[in-house]
Amino acid sequence: MIPIPEECPTGPESPYGKTKIFIEDILRDHTKANPQWNTALLRYFNPMGAHPSGLMGEDPLGIPNNLLPFLAQVAIGRREKLSVFGNDFPSRDGTPIRDYVHVVDLAKGHLAALEKLESVKKERETATEKPTKGFSREWNLGTGKGTTVLEVIKYFSDAVGRDLPYEITARRDGDVLDLTAKPTRANQELKWHAELTMKQACEDLWRWTTKNPYGYQQPPTESK
Template sequence: MSILVTGGAGYIGSHTCVELLNAGYDVVIADSFANSHPDTIKKVEAITNKTVTHYDVDLLDSSQLDPIFSKHKIDAVIHFAGLKAVGESVEKPLYYYETNLLSTINLCKTMEAHGVYKLVFSSSATVYGMPDQVPLKETAPLSALNPYGRTKIFIEDILRDLAASNDEWRISLLRYFNPIGAHKSGRIGEQPNGIPNNLMPYITQVAAGVREELAVFGADYPTEDGTCIRDYIHVVDLALGHLKAVEKLDSYTGAEAFNLGTGQGYSVLEVISAFEQASGVTIPKRIVERRAGDAPVSYADPSKAEKELQWKAERTLAEMCEDSWRWQSSRSHT
């Protein structure tokens, strides 16, 4: 079975490609390398001892997609490609709407033209906006606090409309919570361009001396230690969720949403403490003002994915921290 992975050289995409290859799937990667690095594909091949066909493709140009589907018998698509920085989306909303929506529309039109109707879409817990209650179920109201989150809601709506128009479509909408960690080999992990947007790569860069200190955004939230609480999930558990979603696409029709999280929330200070314990490095930190739009508490109810996909997150926060630090440490020696 051949799977096309758009954005397959990215953080979550590369880990998913490893799990797909280990499970015996053929993998074809389409990536523009706008937010990723071509050498990641070589590392995926080294980890799995398998060859990956890849194309340097911009999904905004649909003519670049057609030859891939003509050359390969694609059975299903996992769609990661897209822009993902919340702050940048506020500064450049049209760029985000154009890139994320049009790339998905072009992909789906090409899939339809080639009779490929199985799709796993990389959505996000940002679709829940500022949640009224936790844990978050898939039935919770959807609302976004920024253009990035809105692109995810709009794309989910487009895919639901598409599935309603033709019952051959089988679409899984995977709403991720907060992926951290890296592959045990230390060969692939989160490699942000510039200043990291996410907590863990910021922590690891401070630990490695790349940055002086960690900014903690707000310590006056209504939580036990005053910092935000999030559902952190190991990227390998997340990758395995995609594997299960691909396997289960035949078990339902239409478009189904699934939360991929652990169901456990950790505060920013708890994550810093767990990292210090895992690495033996003290993280200098400074409390700064809250960021606009940060929900105090957000964590998943992942029971639907456990019941319908037979998937459950297994890795602990300690493992997430250990693997993140191994990845950061290995980069200074390569």
């Protein structure tokens, strides 16, 4: 199902995806057994960007596993080039499609979910019949728009002001063609919408990177 709704059957292809499903199952089971619990299961798609101030951003330890943090390190000179894993997918340019959502929009999604849980709590506390199990609900946090890897590279290159080096390599095991969210449930039930664009996210990430080329760490010192 593309775009992917919350009710889509889950079949994670990677250990990372499996851990997310396991955690959801644990929370659901705990919520069913504890009527006082109310649980929001937020399914992020691909977080991107940084705080617009340039004061807060992503600082991965070691080699970044995600596209944009790696690309930012290429742009600032910490990495030589980006590897694009496969260009033979049946997409508009041969590279995988993902739904990228600005971290500021994600933060607002958390607040919207907390407000929803508070509303549910009040409703359940005043209900005539006391609930026998807790409340649990899944919400997709995404834009509903898919962007290919090469398109992301172009957006970020535009933010930087120059073309960034990359090479096409073999596909990775477990990579799928398209992971685009259907955020309708969050739009309707949480009154949440992703508002910030890919262009804004890339500009915010580059601002963070130029202000903090080594993240929250001090740059390496030259040995004397």
